[in-house]
Amino acid sequence: MRRRGRRAGVEPSGTLADLAPGQSAEVVSVSAAQAPRTARRLAELGFAPGSRVEVVRQAPLGTPVLYRVQGYEISLRRTEAARIVVTRRTAPAGAR
Amino acid sequence: MNASCHGPGGGDTLAPGVPRVALLGNPNAGKTSLFNRLTGLRAKTGNYPGVTVARHVGSCEVGAVRFTVEDLPGTYSLEPISPDEEVVLDVLDGTIPGVPRPDVLAVVLDATTIRRSLRFLTQVLEKALPTCVVVTFTDELARRGGSLDVPALERALGVPVACVVAHRRGGHDELAAQLARWQEWPEPLLAPPTEGVEQSAWVESVLAAADYSAPHQDRVTGAVDAVLLHPLWGTLTFFAVMALFFQAIFVVAAPLQGYVESLFGWLGGLVADHVGPAWLASLLGDAVIGGIGGVLVFVPQIMLLFLLLALLEASGYLARAAFLMDRVMSTFGLEGRAFVALLSSFACAVPGIMATRSLPSARDRIATMMGAPLMTCSARLPVYVTLIGILVPRDSRVGPLGVQGLVMFGLYLLGAVSAMLTAALFKRIADRGAEPMPFYLELPTYRLPVPRSVLLAMWEPSKAFLRKCTTVILGTTLVLWMLLNLPLAGAAELRSAGLDPGDPADAAAVSAYVVEHSVAADLGRAVGPVFDPLGFDWRVNVAVLSSFGARETFVATLSQVDSAQQGATAAEDEPPGSDLGLSAGVVAALLVFYVYALQCVATMAAIRRETGSWRWPAVAWGYMFVLAWTMALLARTVTGWWAG
Amino acid sequence: MTAVVPLHPEPTGRISELRWRVPAGLLPFTGPVAGVRGALGQLLLDGTVETLLVEPAAVVTVLGPGHGWRGDGARVRSALQAALAEPAGWRPGPGCTPLTSDQALLWAAEEVVRGRLGDFVRSHGGSLTVLGADGGVVEVAMAGACDGCRTAGFTLHSRFEQELRRRCPWLDGVRAVPAAGRAQDSDSPREARAWA
Numbered sequence: 001m002r003r004r005g006r007r008a009g010v011e012p013s014g015t016l017a018d019l020a021p022g023q024s025a026e027v028v029s030v031s032a033a034q035a036p037r038t039a040r041r042l043a044e045l046g047f048a049p050g051s052r053v054e055v056v057r058q059a060p061l062g063t064p065v066l067y068r069v070q071g072y073e074i075s076l077r078r079t080e081a082a083r084i085v086v087t088r089r090t091a092p093a094g095a096r
Numbered sequence: 097m098n099a100s101c102h103g104p105g106g107g108d109t110l111a112p113g114v115p116r117v118a119l120l121g122n123p124n125a126g127k128t129s130l131f132n133r134l135t136g137l138r139a140k141t142g143n144y145p146g147v148t149v150a151r152h153v154g155s156c157e158v159g160a161v162r163f164t165v166e167d168l169p170g171t172y173s174l175e176p177i178s179p180d181e182e183v184v185l186d187v188l189d190g191t192i193p194g195v196p197r198p199d200v201l202a203v204v205l206d207a208t209t210i211r212r213s214l215r216f217l218t219q220v221l222e223k224a225l226p227t228c229v230v231v232t233f234t235d236e237l238a239r240r241g242g243s244l245d246v247p248a249l250e251r252a253l254g255v256p257v258a259c260v261v262a263h264r265r266g267g268h269d270e271l272a273a274q275l276a277r278w279q280e281w282p283e284p285l286l287a288p289p290t291e292g293v294e295q296s297a298w299v300e301s302v303l304a305a306a307d308y309s310a311p312h313q314d315r316v317t318g319a320v321d322a323v324l325l326h327p328l329w330g331t332l333t334f335f336a337v338m339a340l341f342f343q344a345i346f347v348v349a350a351p352l353q354g355y356v357e358s359l360f361g362w363l364g365g366l367v368a369d370h371v372g373p374a375w376l377a378s379l380l381g382d383a384v385i386g387g388i389g390g391v392l393v394f395v396p397q398i399m400l401l402f403l404l405l406a407l408l409e410a411s412g413y414l415a416r417a418a419f420l421m422d423r424v425m426s427t428f429g430l431e432g433r434a435f436v437a438l439l440s441s442f443a444c445a446v447p448g449i450m451a452t453r454s455l456p457s458a459r460d461r462i463a464t465m466m467g468a469p470l471m472t473c474s475a476r477l478p479v480y481v482t483l484i485g486i487l488v489p490r491d492s493r494v495g496p497l498g499v500q501g502l503v504m505f506g507l508y509l510l511g512a513v514s515a516m517l518t519a520a521l522f523k524r525i526a527d528r529g530a531e532p533m534p535f536y537l538e539l540p541t542y543r544l545p546v547p548r549s550v551l552l553a554m555w556e557p558s559k560a561f562l563r564k565c566t567t568v569i570l571g572t573t574l575v576l577w578m579l580l581n582l583p584l585a586g587a588a589e590l591r592s593a594g595l596d597p598g599d600p601a602d603a604a605a606v607s608a609y610v611v612e613h614s615v616a617a618d619l620g621r622a623v624g625p626v627f628d629p630l631g632f633d634w635r636v637n638v639a640v641l642s643s644f645g646a647r648e649t650f651v652a653t654l655s656q657v658d659s660a661q662q663g664a665t666a667a668e669d670e671p672p673g674s675d676l677g678l679s680a681g682v683v684a685a686l687l688v689f690y691v692y693a694l695q696c697v698a699t700m701a702a703i704r705r706e707t708g709s710w711r712w713p714a715v716a717w718g719y720m721f722v723l724a725w726t727m728a729l730l731a732r733t734v735t736g737w738w739a740g
Numbered sequence: 741m742t743a744v745v746p747l748h749p750e751p752t753g754r755i756s757e758l759r760w761r762v763p764a765g766l767l768p769f770t771g772p773v774a775g776v777r778g779a780l781g782q783l784l785l786d787g788t789v790e791t792l793l794v795e796p797a798a799v800v801t802v803l804g805p806g807h808g809w810r811g812d813g814a815r816v817r818s819a820l821q822a823a824l825a826e827p828a829g830w831r832p833g834p835g836c837t838p839l840t841s842d843q844a845l846l847w848a849a850e851e852v853v854r855g856r857l858g859d860f861v862r863s864h865g866g867s868l869t870v871l872g873a874d875g876g877v878v879e880v881a882m883a884g885a886c887d888g889c890r891t892a893g894f895t896l897h898s899r900f901e902q903e904l905r906r907r908c909p910w911l912d913g914v915r916a917v918p919a920a921g922r923a924q925d926s927d928s929p930r931e932a933r934a935w936a
Contacts, residue, residue, distance in 0.1 A: 034531075035531050035532070035534070036531075037175075037177045037531055038177075038531065038532075038533075038534040040173075040175060041172065041173065041175075041177055041534055041536075042534065042536075044172055044173045044175070044212075044215060044216075045172060045212065045536060046211075046212050048296070050296075056321075057321070057325055059325070059419055059420055059422065059423060060325075060326075060327035060328075060330060060331055060420065061423035061424070062423065063422070063423055063426075064419060064422050064423075064535065064537065066325070066419070066539060068313065070209070070211045070212050070310075071208065071209060071211060071310035071311060072208065072209040072212065072538065073313075073538070073539045074536055074537065074538045074539070075419055075422075075536065075537045075538075075539060076534075076535065076536055077422070077426070077535045080534050080535060080536070245855065245856040247856070248855060248856065251750055252748055252750060252761070254749075254750065254751055282751065284751075285749070285751060285755065285758060285809040285813070286749055286758065286809040286810075286813035286814075286817070287813075288748070289814070289817065293744045293821075294747075294817060294818065294821055296744055297744045297745060297746050297747045297748075297821060298746075298747065298748045300744075300746040301746035301747050301748040301761055301762075302748050304746055304761075304763075304906065304907075305748065305750075305761050307855070307856065307903055307906070309906075
């Protein structure tokens with residue numbers, strides 16, 4: 001896991017693709033570079049800033065990865081997950 | 097029951113003046129099962145003009161009011177990123193010629209994912225068409241510990257809300273009655289915000305007013321997925337399920353197809369026995385009955401495939417299979433869901449092509465359809481057996497393995513690899529310049545399939561296949577019959593050739609004579625320059641031409657032409673064509689030609705049906721012919737070096 | 741996202757009016773609004789919004805003559821959304837009454853009783869009456885079929901309390917009081933069951 005310093009209770013900046021199964025994080029932004037429509041769709045699917053995402057499991061060959069977001073399960077390939085910038089809370093996820 | 101959607105059927109589902117209801121919703125929201133409920137067997141499947149997107153329209157009657165119901169493709173958003181989603185937007189805007197704008201919208205929302213779906217609803221409400229909301233899966237929501245106050249949701253949304261549960265009847269009547277009152281529906285004074293923080297605020301506020309609490313993770317689904325998506329157990333289960341799936345469409349369908357074939361064989365026999373003039377008996381028996389039989393023979397496979405596909409899809413396993421296979425398929429530019437279609441094509445390309453419907457992206461569907469006919473289907477088998485029989489002596493072995501079997505395996509492998517590479521190439525061409533569509537795959541909770549929907553999923557494609565493909569296949573059979581039998585040889589002409597048309601012993605020789613002097617034979621000689629480089633002579637050409645209707649015809653025609661050449665005395669235990677004196681290089685060229693050439697009218701008709709135009713069957717036929725010719729030449733040359 | 745105030749409009753029956761649902765007790769008063777800081781105040785001044793009325797969990801907006809929701813609705817919504825982020829910017833008009841957190845609680849409790857949960861209790865032959873709210877605690881009387889019903893305690897503490905807490909996160913507890921009078925206190929679920 002990348003660590004670029006920490007603020008109080010917050011371990012900033014990584015992408016969703018960096019998380020391991022069982023970990024969860026909050027979406028900060030979706031990178032729109034090169035693929036604005038993809039970014040928009042990811043937000044529509046629930047990967048909107050502020051949403052909590054939990055990594056449920058990954059496929060046997062490493063990709064795609066199954067995520068739980070906004071109360072349902074959806075899988076993304078790692079290439080798409082890497083567009084989603086997240087921040088990990090060190091405190092256990094209390095909020096939905 | 098005053099609100100019946102299953103009254104006596106009528107053909108005019110597209111009648112003017114009848115209010116048109118469009119069903120919209122996210123994939124997996126229960127839209128199709130609602131559509132099936134409302135329209136029953138009165139649905140028609142076609143295509144939206146100019147695009148490879150299937151269109152489902154049916155009719156529904158509520159008391160005296162009659163509706164046309166249209167099931168729009170499932171979509172997550174009205175900001176389209178694929179042709180399928182563009183269709184939804186275009187239908188709502190009424191910009192597709194021949195597809196009128198709907199009068200009423202029914203938005204189907206899955207109660208378990210309603211937080212996400214409400215965003216979609218805001219985009220629909222912006223269209224300012226009379227709209228109602230249909231909430232599904234409230235039973236599952238309650239079972240998973242969530243809750244939703246439907247009357248409060250109705251107040252908050254400002255549009256009518258009905259609640260429908262797939263396995264129960266009640267809600268459907270209420271919905272139908274609600275639809276009947278569509279002209280009295282309230283119109284929201286102000287459409288909800290469609291983006292940004294205001295949209296989030298609206299969604300959260302509506303959910304709070306409706307006392308929504310989200311469901312917890314489904315325990316059963318979690319436990320089952322721990323096994324079915326496990327690196328080891330999941331992979332093993334996947335291969336077991338796929339093996340069973342393939343076995344079913346390949347092995348279980350075979351006897352059913354055998355029955356269809358013997359039924360039509362029996363009918364053909366009746367005609368041969370009771371119809372006077374030989375040419376008429378042949379026309380009725382071979383062309384008409386043979387043609388209809390040639391259509392019906394696909395029905396057991398199609399029904400079985402769609403039964404299994406519907407069960408896999410409705411239970412939720414199909415999405416898991418796609419999840420497991422996605423990495424492999426992505427190597428070829430495709431996605432996991434294309435695997436099932438390509439696997440089905442090993443049995444027959446027709447169900448394989450029809451199975452591409454489960455792919456959400458039109459580009460993926462086209463790419464898969466272009467690759468699927470290269471998979472070694474069961475119709476190639478008799479051709480391969482015949483030609484391998486000529487090429488390789490039965491007892492030749494490499495170590496413990498028979499060479500015949502090895503060649504057969506090699507042909508299967510060649511077909512599969514070529515299919516994947518071709519699909520990859522078409523996908524790359526389709527994707528050029530465009531922003532690639534993101535891959536996302538929802539894994540729905542495991543659900544019990546709704547029997548009604550499963551049966552309809554099995555019936556509807558079979559019906560569509562019968563309706564749309566019969567004319568094409570029957571027409572081709574008739575044309576081929578004419579080519580092979582015209583000009584009609586009179587009795588006098590036959591007698592002058594030393595044959596007795598009345599003597600059953602001469603029957604084979606008579607038909608051989610007819611073929612040799614037919615238009616097809618002239619054609620076979622005429623196309624000589626095309627096939628000369630491959631070493632095919634006119635007799636082989638006739639067999640190849642005749643098999644452009646269906647590959648398995650090759651064997652029969654070759655034996656006819658063969659006997660025409662040798663007289664009716666060819667040894668019975670030799671494979672047909674073994675007397676033609678074909679060199680190893682030519683047989684290898686023929687084998688490879690059959691790996692690649694699209695010699696199957698049914699496949700062409702299926703591609704035509706799924707894509708809605710003759711463009712893609714033409715492209716498929718063209719590229720496969722060029723590929724077949726080139727690879728056959730290569731095979732002949734290489735075999736020539738090797739043998740010489 | 742967490743900072744955004746949930747907001748959606750519901751019709752009142754009059755076309756010039758919308759009732760915007762807002763979290764209970766967000767604004768510390770009820771009654772007509774004299775002025776608001778920012779864009780909403782401007783709309784009130786220029787007559788786009790004729791009347792602005794605060795209710796315990798809603799704000800009613802009445803458009804001025806010549807204005808319609810189709811043309812002006814989005815502006816009103818954006819202005820309202822911004823104004824709700826800053827409750828201190830709202831100036832109560834004449835005739836306004838302050839809204840304490842207990843009053844908001846009482847109002848929200850009554851709304852829960854009017855809603856789905858109340859329907860459920862009534863459909864079982866019981867009755868649920870809110871008696872009052874004090875210091876974050878709501879007092880409720882359960883009568884009719886609730887009397888002696890084993891699930892009354894569950895309904896009260898699991899469902900009523902939960903739904904109320906979702907509306908008013910500052911809720912401290914719910915206390916059941918026998919319909920006859922306000923005597924025994926049964927705050928804990930266990931006692932509630934014994935009493936029921």
